[in-house]
Amino acid sequence: MTIKPVNLEKILRDICSYVFVELRFSIDVRALKNELSRQIGHILQSARERAGGKSIINSLRMSSFFTLVFKCIKPLKQVPPIKDYQQYRNDDSMSSILLLRASNEKNYLLQFYPHSNSVDVTFNEIWIEEALSSFDLVGVMHVDDLSYLIRECALTHNINLDVENLLEMLKTEILSCRSTFSPAPRLLTVVLKLNKKDCIRTSDDQNAVDDHQSFSAAEIDAIIGRTYTTRGIKRSYEEDSIAIExxxxxxxxxxxxxxxxxxxxxxxxxxxxxxxxxxxxxFIKSKKKLCSLAEIERLRIKTNSKFPILFTKTSAYVRFEYAVRTAIFVARKHEPKLEQFDTLNVRFNMDGTLIGNKHIVAISINCIEGGYPCQSSKNLVPLGLFEVQKENTELLRQTLPTEFIADIKSVKQISLGAKIVDIRIRLGGDLMNAVYVFGLAGFSSNYPGVFCTQHKNDLHVAEDTAYDKTVTEGKGKNKRTTIVHVGPTSYRDVTKRARSLAEQTSCLATKVNDLGYKCEPLFGDLFDYQDYCIDTLHLKLRIFYVILKDILSHASRTDKDGADHLNIIQQTIKILNKHCEKSVGKRFFFQVDSDNNNKTIASHGKLSGLLQDQFFIDSFPYDDILDDGIAKSARIVVKKFKEILHEIKHTSIKRKGVLKRLSLEFVKEFRQSGLRTTVTPYIHIIGNHLYEFDEFNNLGDYNMQGVEKNNDLLSRLYFSSTNSAKNPLLTMLQKLYRMLEMNFQDEKERNLMREFARTGVYDFVEEDTAESDSADYSPTRHNKVDDLENEDASDQDFSSHTRETEEEEYDEETELDKSMVWEPGKRFNATLLPRSENRFKSFRRS
Structure with a gap:
């Protein structure tokens, strides 16, 4: 059995940490050390007497714990702070001062303990880490904050410190800990000598250590046995003979x-x-070097030249095949078995965002088989950025280049090594984006559905609410009355009013806006209606918004007029704002609508998906702001919708019929709640199509959260663009591809990704030869030599470099732009080599 010695320093640190942080008391650290050694000595002496000459280990094990009593601990009371530090001290002139502060998950601690002719300053490891960090980085130790607090404490007690040598004393003591410093929490006590005794301090230090009560060295040797030191006694700090200026x-x-x-x-x-x-x-701390802006600009131009970006004044895009291959490379990083699929589904993400006064349509793609990580904003592959005057089908048709659309339609297959894989393009985005892509009339038409041709008056109809409706057509003698069965709709079955491209063509040939078809689809027959699936993020946002809007509408209705009505509204707003502060903070709030003469309640701020979950909790004040009937119904509606979201998000195994039952129950409760008399297109989708999507697709594959985050990134990129006056869209797209590349830390992987995206093939013979040659020497030594050479070369470049003029930089950019060569010639006409010789490195089996 291993016997570990008693670590007195650890016991001392634990006691001090508990007393300082938990109790907020003061400790005479020097007295504590003596009391601790004395009481442990008593315990050992008592155990030795009980052992009767035998080993004292067994005697000590008979007690499971030992009680230690310390007299050097004194309580303090809280007083006004010093700077941002909480201050604890007593009213007497010899009281110690305890300073505490919590900042960025760091707890700063400092105790100022005065004696008759000296002061003990005790501080924790946070001060030591910061001082040593600045010393390692710039060669100068910063202890200004620490010395400032010590001087403030000295002024509080009118103590005269040797200010000239205070900084040097602190630096010396901290540097002495450098060789023994470890991440474990520790305390450091620095003894500062006073120049002279204060005239007010006539009495001896009441808290000074009583040396007569402690054991001598001979007595301790008699109790615990003779001890031998392995090193000399550490000398105390002495002033250097050379005075510091x-x-x-x-x-x-x-x-x-x-x-x-x-x-x-x-x-x-x-x-x-x-x-x-x-x-x-x-970066500076780890690399010890910072390159000049000119060097970064040259590297940026060199990196941008590797992206085959086509651009005009209002557009910047890459070839679709290049983007698809890049998306496959990214997906292969997260799905090693990607090459086993015969068909790869590529999600075509198209979403508009307002940046300043410009409407920007951002198009990106990702490979669905790569999994959810490929949907994140950093893994989305940019396809193009387009500036439009307004988002609608016709303006988009005029803005998107014809060759861009034709290029997308031309990509049907992709070669992965020796295998040809089919590419199926799926449409992603919110419902408004689908309206533009498919050329529909929109939500204001009589047929607002994106997936079916249900009339706006029958959007509430679901499987359990089907009915027969009497329809009258014509006038006079031509008047005819027929009975039409209105039932649930489908997004796949054309017999249940599902939309189709064939129906759209026939309707546009006879009448515009018939069944909600406004014009030809933006991309022609590239997307079928079955290629689009509902985005669960916007579904959640829109329905929670509708529920909140209806709740506020009912809460704004009172039986009073004038001032009485306004008082009730203000009381309701006070209740809602109190709930907001508890659930989501002050970023979202309510106030009286100043633009409305009826004095209704309006919401302000952005309530995102996560904040909606925190806002609509069980403690939402339904009963305090609504009538009893509406409050009960609204609570049930929110509960039912949360059950749907939980089933979509948290159920890994699809349970047959569960989502359908929950969807029908939600639509039924919403209709009966009295919140509103109509049904929105999103609620119609829940009652008719959501469970169909879940049956034939994976709803998680079409979540647009990463795309929305990418839109926020685009706004920041636009306003931080270095050449926004020239081609901001080009600059933004180049930066997106540079950020995408950095998902691969290895430079070889980045080069291989660009090679594969350009040509679709890669020769591994040269790489294998290079790898075998590199095995003949030590890679560690080689890297060190390269690093030294690179550092020397970069230092010379840095010292000799002069800034080029803007005209020279523009000429260099023009030459590099001309060198952007697109190489699709090897797509299918290339003679495919055997699988072992012609496979992309990322597709190798481990």
């Missing part, structure tokens, strides 16, 4: 303060976020 230290302090202020001004002037500033700091 006060003026030099003062100059350094002033210079550091000025540099910090200049750096803060630089951060504020150029709008550097905290995360960006911290990322640059960490």
């Amino acid at each position: 006060p003026n030099r230290n003062k100059y350094r302090e002033i210079k550091l303060s000025k540099d910090k202020r200049d750096l803060l001004h630089l951060k504020d002037t150029y709008h550097l976020t905290d995360s960006a500033f911290n990322a640059i700091f960490q």
